[in-house]
Amino acid sequence: MVYVKDLEDSDLRKVRMSLREELEAIDNYEKRIETAKDAELKKILAHNMDEEKEHTAMLMEWLRKTDSTQDKMFESHD
Numbered sequence: 291m292v293y294v295k296d297l298e299d300s301d302l303r304k305v306r307m308s309l310r311e312e313l314e315a316i317d318n319y320e321k322r323i324e325t326a327k328d329a330e331l332k333k334i335l336a337h338n339m340d341e342e343k344e345h346t347a348m349l350m351e352w353l354r355k356t357d358s359t360q361d362k363m364f365e366s367h368d
């Protein structure tokens with residue numbers, strides 16, 4: 291269990307939930323890109339998918355700054 295001083299649990303939960311939603315959005319865009327017939331639409335969807343990846347990175351950065359245990363896992367793990 292992670293305890294982060296001066297930060298309510300609910301903020302961590304919000305970030306984790308948002309991460310799940312962003313990753314799901316990436317999956318959804320990827321599926322739509324694969325099945326879209328119009329080349330221009332494929333480009334738009336790919337652009338939007340990349341924005342979701344940016345959102346994911348922003349949330350991960352916040353999570354790493356806030357949860358030191360999570361952050362350490364990016365440096366070293368089994």
Ligand SMILES: [Fe+2]
Pocket residue numbers: 312315341342345
């Ligand atoms: Fe997003």
